Amino acid sequence: MTTARLQLPARIVEGDVFKLRLLVQHPMDSGFLRDLEGVLVKRNVIRHLQCIFHDKEVFRVEPTTGTSANPLFEFYLRATKSGELYFRWVDDKGYIGELRQKLVIEPANQSKAPKP
Amino acid sequence: MLFSLSRRDCLSRFLKASVGVWGMGSGMSHAQDMSVLGRVQDMTDARLRQFDEMIAPYVVRQPVKQGGITLSLPMLADNGHLVPLSLKVDSPMTEESHVTHIYVISQRNPVPLMAMFVLGPWNGRAELSMRVRLSGTQMVVVLARMSDGTFRYETQEVVVTEAACIDNG
Amino acid sequence: MSGPKLCLWGLSRCLIYFLLLNVFGLLFHLPMAAAQQRLIALDKLQSGLAFTGPEILDLQGDDFANPGLPFLEKGAKLWNQVSGKNDKSCQSCHGELKSMKGAATRYPAIDKASGHLFNLEDRIRHCRQKRQKAAEWPLESEELLSITLYVTSASNGMPIKVSIDGKAQSHFEAGQKIFTTRQGQMNLACTQCHDQRYGIKLFTDKLSQGQPNAYPAYRIEWQRLASLERRLRFCYTGVKAEIPAWGHEDMRDISLYLMWRAQGLKIEVPSVRK
Numbered sequence: 001m002t003t004a005r006l007q008l009p010a011r012i013v014e015g016d017v018f019k020l021r022l023l024v025q026h027p028m029d030s031g032f033l034r035d036l037e038g039v040l041v042k043r044n045v046i047r048h049l050q051c052i053f054h055d056k057e058v059f060r061v062e063p064t065t066g067t068s069a070n071p072l073f074e075f076y077l078r079a080t081k082s083g084e085l086y087f088r089w090v091d092d093k094g095y096i097g098e099l100r101q102k103l104v105i106e107p108a109n110q111s112k113a114p115k116p
Numbered sequence: 117m118l119f120s121l122s123r124r125d126c127l128s129r130f131l132k133a134s135v136g137v138w139g140m141g142s143g144m145s146h147a148q149d150m151s152v153l154g155r156v157q158d159m160t161d162a163r164l165r166q167f168d169e170m171i172a173p174y175v176v177r178q179p180v181k182q183g184g185i186t187l188s189l190p191m192l193a194d195n196g197h198l199v200p201l202s203l204k205v206d207s208p209m210t211e212e213s214h215v216t217h218i219y220v221i222s223q224r225n226p227v228p229l230m231a232m233f234v235l236g237p238w239n240g241r242a243e244l245s246m247r248v249r250l251s252g253t254q255m256v257v258v259l260a261r262m263s264d265g266t267f268r269y270e271t272q273e274v275v276v277t278e279a280a281c282i283d284n285g
Numbered sequence: 286m287s288g289p290k291l292c293l294w295g296l297s298r299c300l301i302y303f304l305l306l307n308v309f310g311l312l313f314h315l316p317m318a319a320a321q322q323r324l325i326a327l328d329k330l331q332s333g334l335a336f337t338g339p340e341i342l343d344l345q346g347d348d349f350a351n352p353g354l355p356f357l358e359k360g361a362k363l364w365n366q367v368s369g370k371n372d373k374s375c376q377s378c379h380g381e382l383k384s385m386k387g388a389a390t391r392y393p394a395i396d397k398a399s400g401h402l403f404n405l406e407d408r409i410r411h412c413r414q415k416r417q418k419a420a421e422w423p424l425e426s427e428e429l430l431s432i433t434l435y436v437t438s439a440s441n442g443m444p445i446k447v448s449i450d451g452k453a454q455s456h457f458e459a460g461q462k463i464f465t466t467r468q469g470q471m472n473l474a475c476t477q478c479h480d481q482r483y484g485i486k487l488f489t490d491k492l493s494q495g496q497p498n499a500y501p502a503y504r505i506e507w508q509r510l511a512s513l514e515r516r517l518r519f520c521y522t523g524v525k526a527e528i529p530a531w532g533h534e535d536m537r538d539i540s541l542y543l544m545w546r547a548q549g550l551k552i553e554v555p556s557v558r559k
Binding site: 190193196200277 | 335352489
């Protein structure tokens with residue numbers, strides 16, 4: 001069971017280009033190292049991770065053994081309309097990890113406060 | 117500049133010698149010995165790739181230009197297992213002109229490609245952060261493919277030293 | 286000088302030096318055993334953070350991306366998870382996390398029932414087996430590390446204060462002896478680097494004081510959470526000494542000595558170390 005956490009800005013207004021930070025708990029075993037008993041740990045890394053929003057892939061990363069364990073990815077999205085962010089990743093073992101988060105985007109004309 | 121061959125050579129021999137002594141002292145079998153040696157950063161044997169070799173899988177005949185990318189990596193990594201990397205490609209990220217792919221490539225790692233990102237105008241900014249693994253002091257190359265098929269790149273050298281006390285878990 | 290005279294001269298010199306070194310050595314050790322002398326004054330205690338680089342400081346300070354945080358979350362889940370024949374979770378008996386406030390500052394401690402010195406991991410495993418009647422979590426398993434981190438986090442920011450009275454006294458002295466005795470192929474005592482030379486660089490690493498206040502820690506070299514015991518075993522590797530088995534009493538004795546030595550230093554988790 002792996003956990004993942006997502007960080008988003010507190011307020012997002014339509015048209016903003018905002019930062020997302022995703023931290024996934026995954027050993028990203030390179031296949032080159034040994035465990036505490038001295039046994040070689042088989043390679044098991046995330047093969048691809050995608051972010052789907054409104055049925056469209058808006059971010060994709062294909063890491064390799066060169067990506068650190070418990071990977072952190074930071075990227076940007078242009079805010080359009082509210083919806084659900086769906087993160088999905090698959091590793092060498094075929095394990096599918098998922099994270100869903102509601103994204104609330106305030107319409108541009110309603111915003112009177114200065115943008116963050 | 118990377119260490120001169122003689123200094124690398126010296127350090128590598130010293131590391132091998134000290135591990136060898138340890139191996140003998142703790143009565144390890146030869147096979148185990150070799151695995152530890154394999155783990156010890158061997159700065160002379162791990163081949164440093166040429167730049168052309170590093171970008172060849174992704175660039176066939178398209179123009180490649182240096183610049184337009186801000187790459188941020190520490191000059192001296194605390195530990196090779198986790199090296200924070202940030203990059204930003206100058207691009208309006210519009211439908212007409214945007215970054216389509218970003219490749220993060222290693223000069224010395226057993227697997228050259230460390231990660232590949234797929235982006236589009238929906239990202240608004242071609243700015244990313246991640247954490248890479250670097251197997252020894254080397255140059256990191258970030259290669260960006262633009263929507264017009266051209267490529268841009270930037271490089272940075274990172275010094276990665278072996279842990280002061282050689283680790284075996 | 287002629288042959289035999291030179292030999293005698295040399296021999297007597299050697300004997301004198303040998304006697305001096307041993308007497309000096311004995312003198313050096315005796316005070317350690319007799320008095321609870323602090324080799325680093327209490328006001329000079331520093332966490333490992335003071336000896337790390339900027340990237341580690343950033344990583345640890347990042348409220349979101351600290352690599353130890355997912356393990357803390359896992360620990361929270363395990364706290365509430367019902368387990369074992371008695372159908373209880375930690376929460377069933379102990380309530381919320383705040384009931385664990387201060388616990389991590391007092392361990393290792395003597396277990397009254399068995400008289401053994403328990404570190405926090407031992408205490409948790411004991412509780413799981415005896416009270417929950419659940420399958421054991423092996424030492425250094427992710428579950429045990431996560432729950433230990435969670436329990437330790439209840440004491441975050443609190444000063445360490447362990448007891449070395451009663452049955453703990455002999456364990457403290459044993460730990461102190463190990464810390465101040467040379468060992469391994471490199472023939473080094475912990476004290477030589479961590480009391481006498483902290484702050485000085487060994488290759489590109491700054492020697493720390495070897496404090497235990499930030500464990501379990503996310504150690505980048507191992508790319509996962511690690512216990513103090515694992516870290517101490519690695520210290521043995523560092524001086525090329527034979528590593529004791531997992532669960533060895535020596536590790537707990539050293540931990541007790543370290544915690545006494547760190548009196549007043551604040552618990553700091555989840556931490557990130559090289």
